[in-house]
Amino acid sequence: MNPIKIAITYGGKEINDKEKELQSRTRLPIVNRAQLSADFVDGFLYYSSQGLRIELVSKINQGPLSVSFNTLEKRARDSLFGQNLIKALGINKGRRPKILDATAGFGTDSFLIACAGSEVSLFERNTIVFELLQDGLIRYSLIGAKENRIASRMRLYHMDFNDIESNNWTPDVVYLDPMFPRSSKNSLSKKPMYYMQKILSGKTDESCMFEMALKIAKKRVVVKRRANSPEISKRKVDFVYKGNSNRFDVYLI
Numbered sequence: 185m186n187p188i189k190i191a192i193t194y195g196g197k198e199i200n201d202k203e204k205e206l207q208s209r210t211r212l213p214i215v216n217r218a219q220l221s222a223d224f225v226d227g228f229l230y231y232s233s234q235g236l237r238i239e240l241v242s243k244i245n246q247g248p249l250s251v252s253f254n255t256l257e258k259r260a261r262d263s264l265f266g267q268n269l270i271k272a273l274g275i276n277k278g279r280r281p282k283i284l285d286a287t288a289g290f291g292t293d294s295f296l297i298a299c300a301g302s303e304v305s306l307f308e309r310n311t312i313v314f315e316l317l318q319d320g321l322i323r324y325s326l327i328g329a330k331e332n333r334i335a336s337r338m339r340l341y342h343m344d345f346n347d348i349e350s351n352n353w354t355p356d357v358v359y360l361d362p363m364f365p366r367s368s369k370n371s372l373s374k375k376p377m378y379y380m381q382k383i384l385s386g387k388t389d390e391s392c393m394f395e396m397a398l399k400i401a402k403k404r405v406v407v408k409r410r411a412n413s414p415e416i417s418k419r420k421v422d423f424v425y426k427g428n429s430n431r432f433d434v435y436l437i
Contacts (some may be wrong), residue, residue, distance in 0.1 A: 188226035188382060190312055192239070194216040195230070202231055210311050227382070229312065236319035238312065240382060249379045251320025253334075254327075260299035268425035269293055272406045272432035273357050275300045281356035281403060286345035286393060290315045290376050291338070293361060293408075298337040305355065309344035312383050340437050346392050350399050357399035360416070361408040362390045390416050397436070405435040 192214040194203050199214060206229065209212045220228060227240035232250075239248040265276060274281050280302045285294045288306035290313065297304045299382055308314040315396075325335035390393055392418050397405040407416045411431050427433040 189224070189226050190383075191215050191220070191225045193220055193228045193230045204238070206315065210315060218388045228243050229247065229315070236316055238316060238383075240377065240379070241380075244279055246375050246378055249316075249375055251316045253291070253320060253331075255325045256292060256295050260296055264296065264300055267296070268427050268432055269296060269408075270300050272425045272434050273359060274301070275388060276301050284353060284355035284356055284358045284400070285361075286397065287428050288317060288340070289313065289321065289361070289380060291340075292355055292376075293359065294338055295334070297359075298334045300389070301337075303337045303339070306338055306340045307343050307345045307348075308340065309342070310384055311342070313380070314340070314342045343359075346389060346396060348397065348400075353400045354402060355400065356383075356403045358401040359408075360390075360397055360405065360407045361417070362393070398435070403437055405437070407433045407435070409433060415425075 190212055192203060192207055192210070193216065194200065194214065195217050199207075203214060206212075210229075212229070215224070217228075217230070225241065227238060229236060230237050231237075232248075234250050234252070237248040237250040240246065262385050264270060270276075271326060272285060275297070280300070283294075283297050283302050283304040285304055285306045288294055288308040291306060294304045294306050306317070308317060308363070315410075321335050321338060325332045394405070394407070397420075404422075409416070409430055409431055411426060417432060417435075419435060421433045422436045423434050425434070
C-alpha cells in the first residue's frame, strides 16, 4: 500500500508560526485551504480551537480527528484496576511497574496506564501520528494540576521501536499492540482505527518487535491480539486475559 499524501493547510492570508514549525518538523507541503485539491492530497492537517486535526479527502465522511484524552476519563474511572489491560501489565494498587508502549498510536492505552499510576514511555514512528499525539498530550497537560500529573507520566518518543539501542532501555514491561489486520467492520465503524489504517503504511515486523521486547523487558511482555488471532510467536504464552473482542497474551521473563 502506497503512503497517503498529506498536506498542512492554513486558512488565513499568511502562514502563522505554529504552521511554519509544523511544516519544519514534518517536511509536509503547506497550502492555503482555499487552494486544496483532492487531486493533490489524500488528507490535510490543520490547527483549530480543538488543537491539531487531520481530515481525509474521502468518499467515506469520517470527519476530522484530533487526539483528546478527555473522552477517556470515564473509562479511566470505571474499575480501572479491573480492566484486562491493567491486569495483564501487572499494575495494581500496590505495584506500579514502568511500561514501554512500543506502538503508541493515538495513546489510548498509555493514557489508561498513566491514570493507573505507572510511568510509560510511548514510541511512535509515524510522523503524522506522533504530531497528533504530542499535540493532544500538551493540550491535556494544560487543563489543570491533575491532568498535568497524568500527562507527566507519559513520555513520548518519535522513534521506531525496532531501531532502539537495547542497552539504553530497561522497562519492567514492554507492551505491544501491532495494528489489527484491516477489516471493513472495524475500519469503518471506529474513527481512530479508520484513520490509523489510512495513515500508516508498510507492514510492521512483529517478530522483530517481539524479540526486542523480550530482550529489554525485565519482568514481562504483553501483546494485544484479536480474541481469535494466532499468537505473535511460537513461544509459549504464560497466561492470557481475554475479553469479547481482544485478548492480552502475557510472556514472563
